[in-house]
Amino acid sequence: MAADMRLIADTHVHFYPCYDLQQALNNLRRNLSTLNRNAVCMAFLAERHDCHFFRQFGERGREMLGADIQVQLYDNALLFSEEGYPDLYFFAGRQIITRERIEVLALTTDMEIEDGLPVDEVVSRVTANGGIPVISWAPGKWFFQRKKVVESLLDRYEPGTILFGDTTLRPTGWLEPDLMKKAVRQGFGLVAGSDPLPFKGEEVVMGRYAVRLEADFDADDPVASIRSLFTRPKFTPARVGRRGRPLETLFRLFQNARSKNIRKL
Numbered sequence: 001m002a003a004d005m006r007l008i009a010d011t012h013v014h015f016y017p018c019y020d021l022q023q024a025l026n027n028l029r030r031n032l033s034t035l036n037r038n039a040v041c042m043a044f045l046a047e048r049h050d051c052h053f054f055r056q057f058g059e060r061g062r063e064m065l066g067a068d069i070q071v072q073l074y075d076n077a078l079l080f081s082e083e084g085y086p087d088l089y090f091f092a093g094r095q096i097i098t099r100e101r102i103e104v105l106a107l108t109t110d111m112e113i114e115d116g117l118p119v120d121e122v123v124s125r126v127t128a129n130g131g132i133p134v135i136s137w138a139p140g141k142w143f144f145q146r147k148k149v150v151e152s153l154l155d156r157y158e159p160g161t162i163l164f165g166d167t168t169l170r171p172t173g174w175l176e177p178d179l180m181k182k183a184v185r186q187g188f189g190l191v192a193g194s195d196p197l198p199f200k201g202e203e204v205v206m207g208r209y210a211v212r213l214e215a216d217f218d219a220d221d222p223v224a225s226i227r228s229l230f231t232r233p234k235f236t237p238a239r240v241g242r243r244g245r246p247l248e249t250l251f252r253l254f255q256n257a258r259s260k261n262i263r264k265l
């Protein structure tokens with residue numbers, strides 16, 4: 001049964017093999033609950049092509065995350081419960097890099113979509129599978145020719161069909177991009193998330209940047225409830241938490257580039 005609740009959600013979460021999984025989960029729960037102690041905590045995965053943690057947690061979550069955790073399965077969602085921590089709804093999701101090198105998140109679906117497809121085809125596949133497409137900001141990916149691609153989406157899609165995403169990788173002091181402002185003016189929803197990078201130590205940022213809203217939420221059918229909520233035109237949750245400081249963000253990006261070079265050796 002749906003009830004009016006306060007929700008706090010990190011809408012851009014990654015789990016990577018290099019992570020301490022228990023630490024990552026603990027940070028998610030702690031950081032989200034710190035942003036609002038009375039809210040229902042939620043995390044939305046955006047898994048790249050080589051990661052399948054949602055499936056793994058559903059199949060053997062207690063083995064991977066500790067015997068004290070309880071894992072309740074839904075269609076495209078999990079509920080993690082553990083004494084001493086707030087409950088956490090954990091939603092399936094994928095990350096796709098399009099032919100135009102735009103980053104699209106597919107929230108609330110574990111359907112795999114290959115990288116390299118045109119952005120319109122990716123959006124179409126996500127929505128056909130019931131997912132929520134998010135055009136995510138990332139360093140350098142909304143500039144020059146790609147800026148024109150993102151801007152064209154605002155002209156060709158209706159509010160409620162796609163969302164736009166902000167992350168901790170847009171450092172404090174970096175003005176909000178014009179396309180984000182335009183999206184909000186036109187009635188498109190804007191969400192936010194931590195977007196941790198694939199090297200050890202990034203577990204600390206999880207749950208640090210999120211959205212907060214009050215809405216009807218059906219705990220018995222969390223995915224349908226979220227899909228209905230996030231696809232409403234003029235969906236305008238408040239962004240809460242903090243993005244990275246400039247030097248902190250630069251160091252994270254440097255570490256990410258360094259870890260990529262090490263993996264190539």
